[in-house]
Amino acid sequence: MRTRTSVRGRAGRTADGPAVRAAARWGLVAYGVVYLLIGALALQVASGDRGRQADSGGALRELARQPFGQALVWAAGAGLAGLALWRLSEALLGAARPDGHRPKERLRSAARAAVLAVLAASAIAVAAGSGDGGSSDEQSRDLTSRLLDLPAGRWLVGALGLAVVGVGVWSVVRALRHEFRREVGPVPPRLRRTVDVLGVAGGVSRGLVFAVAGAFAVSAAVRYDPDEARGLDDSLRALAGTPAGPWLLAAVAVGLVLYGVFLFALARWHRG
Known part of the structure; x- marks a missing residue:
């Protein structure tokens, strides 16, 4: 029992190490920017501008139009990739939260990691000029x-x-x-x-x-x-x-x- 507890403790610390935490914070900021832009685009649709695309693809294209847009999209893609890895580490090793080792929490983290990985790939494709976010x-x-x-x-x-x-x-x-x-x-x-x-x-x-x-x-x-x-x-x-x-x-x-x-x-x- 003591061995199992110590293993879980080490796993939790590994999933929440300093480097992973830094990547997660960066990724959360990038994810927040995406939601801010989606909400702003949806507001424009509500006001009658039907030409806007209120989803992640539209948000990434809007971000790319800003000054230093390509660099911003690269930063967002890298941040989202880091956040996806953090969620994946939670799924594999357990989160630092008290209930982070429960199967339900691991499954939730795995689902989040998959969604974030797709979004990160889309952002990187936009930044590289090989896609438009779709x-x-x-x-x-x-x-x-x-x-x-x-x-x-x-x-x-x-x-x-x-x-x-x-x-x-x-x-x-x-x-x-x-x-x-x-x-x-x-x-x-x-x-x-x-x-x-x-x-x-x-x-x-x-x-x-x-x-x-x-x-x-x-x-x-x-x-x-x-x-x-x-x-x-x-x-x-x-x-x-x-x-x-x-x-x-x-x-x-x-x-x-x-x-x-x-x-x-x-x-x-x-x-x-």
């Missing part, structure tokens, strides 16, 4: 089409869609229950409420978009039509088609901006 809508439809062509593909797409809906709902519940506090270390008392507001508003908005995207995937499975699938951009635009209209899209867009700011706070006061 459209999340086209990528979703292409992936759905390939999956539907597989044996039992309809069931697979449906199951994945339900899983994404579940992730979205879980993200909302987790935000409302303030579970993000597990990853946030000591925050100055005067800023605790602000960080809580950022975590709740950002987590709820992010979860809502995931749930909408998952629902579209389920619809694609039911109708056996890959064109029913939606990425982040079309999922956000779908919110403007609800009875609440563009106001709902604007509210969610603000929430995504706040989630980006929350990631900055997490980079500053991450537990570990």
Whole structure:
């Protein structure tokens, strides 16, 4: 028992070493910038500018247009790659949090690492001039089409869609229950409420978009039509088609901006 405990302790320290922590903080800042830009682009869509692409590809292209844009995208790609490696180390070795060695937490870290690795690769491709970040809508439809062509593909797409809906709902519940506090270390008392507001508003908005995207995937499975699938951009635009209209899209867009700011706070006061 003592040996197992010491091994776990060493693993936790390895997953949260100084170099890994530095890379994680850099990556969290880069991830925050991406969410800030997605939220800002979604706000422009809500205000009537339909030419904007409110997803990671659009955010990376917007970043590339800024002064020293190529260098900024390279920095973002490197940071996101570092963050992906950090999440992977948590999946393999366990996080430094008290519950970081639980299978559920390891699986969550592995899923995060996969998403971040794809985003990092996209950023590096944009920086290198070999890609434009792509459209999340086209990528979703292409992936759905390939999956539907597989044996039992309809069931697979449906199951994945339900899983994404579940992730979205879980993200909302987790935000409302303030579970993000597990990853946030000591925050100055005067800023605790602000960080809580950022975590709740950002987590709820992010979860809502995931749930909408998952629902579209389920619809694609039911109708056996890959064109029913939606990425982040079309999922956000779908919110403007609800009875609440563009106001709902604007509210969610603000929430995504706040989630980006929350990631900055997490980079500053991450537990570990």
